[in-house]
Amino acid sequence: MEVDEMEVYTPTGLRRNLYKALNNVVEKHEPIEVTIKDKSKKTNSEVVIIGKDEWNKLKEAQYLYDTGTLDVVLDRMKNEKPGDFNDQDAY
Known part of the structure; x- marks a missing residue:
């Protein structure tokens, strides 16, 4: 990076x-x-x-990392197959 x-x-x-x-x-x-x-x-x-917006982004990313949520999302993205997600379920 x-x-x-x-x-x-x-x-x-x-x-x-x-x-x-x-x-x-x-x-x-x-x-x-x-x-x-x-x-x-x-x-x-x-x-x-840094700006407050950047600070908030860093804090959110840290929270997602600390709670394991980021790992789950990245794993799902990595293993996504056609049909796993659709626009109707996205919201």
Whole structure:
């Protein structure tokens, strides 16, 4: 699975471009990454900001995975035969 590159900001850079960055998250569904220096570990830590719609999709997918529902659906899709489903039963 290919992961799209994200716009990366420092906290200062994000403050300077806050409206543009958040607008891209909402309007273009582009997550952003904020890199923060972690002085205690002498490394960087990252935070990702995503839109609420994307967050809800991730939470739903996690729920389907955690409950086993996703596995059932994928198995049914993989083993579907002609006539298993029809438009009348779909709704």
